[in-house]
Amino acid sequence: MMRLTRAGEYGVRAALHLANQPEGKITFVSEISEKQDVPRHFAAKVMQLLVRSGVVRSHRGVKGGFTLARPASKITLKDVIEGVEGQIFLNLCLIKKGECPRDDTCPVHLIWREAQDKLMEILDGVTVAELAETGRALEKKMSKKKR
């Protein structure tokens, strides 16, 4: 249905949560789960995916947990989403040349390529650090409104 999965969404929340923690702090899954409204066990699974794809680093044992694998300013939204979901392809025909036998003569293929490139440009054009900062600004604005 051409939509981000919950796992993808949860991964983004987790990355943002980590970006908002003090430098060097190791964060428990339980904290991510509670603060970001992500089911406990599902969060653990998503974190595993992010570890494997090199976005976050894990620390086992007592006082173990997760940190970002590199500065938040070096992690893009695309890194996180593809870290969880695998590479994004808006249409089968984009996976690789020859995946669709109609490749050579299909005029729609070109449009999908354009859309795909544009989407990647947008997702890869914003870092977790930037998102975290925008998030903090929005929080501030909202708390003012409430008063």
Next chain:
Amino acid sequence: MMRLTRAGEYGVRAALHLANQPEGKITFVSEISEKQDVPRHFAAKVMQLLVRSGVVRSHRGVKGGFTLARPASKITLKDVIEGVEGQIFLNLCLIKKGECPRDDTCPVHLIWREAQDKLMEILDGVTVAELAETGRALEKKMSKKKR
């Protein structure tokens, strides 16, 4: 998984096939199915969806079949895809204000809005008529190459 469904893809093929037929010709499902590599019964179902969404017109009975509901130059790629799949939303939070409780303070929401708008702009910016013409040009080019 953020990908166009087969139904969506088949709908596009069907619309393109109709656009390539002579003015006024009524086309059977069987022809669409064979020429566009779409399973027969699945094609019939997709055509129904396109009829309901007003992209295609049906004609029952002997010599019945399908035609485009309006000139191909008035039908965009978006019309066809959403005609089959329903409205596209890249993330749940875009469906409507309040769908995601984190709406107000989620910084990612803004990025999804941007991506969604861009995608819609691209899909709505090309008509079935244009695609059909590009398709014919590609066919010509490829048949030359073969020789």
Next chain:
DNA sequence: TTTATTTAGGATATAAAAGGTCTTAATTAT
């Protein structure tokens, strides 16, 4: 008016993906 052909609509079936839970093992600070 009958018949053959075609779409309409919906029921059904199967497989895959999404979404979530649980258990056991490995690791490690205390």
Next chain:
DNA sequence: ATAATTAAGACCTTTTATATCCTAAATAAA
């Protein structure tokens, strides 16, 4: 040693995707 924590993967349930099939309705033509 012990308790706390992630790692890995098995497992489960629901939803979506991808079809197929059957009956009804429409209609052109015989």
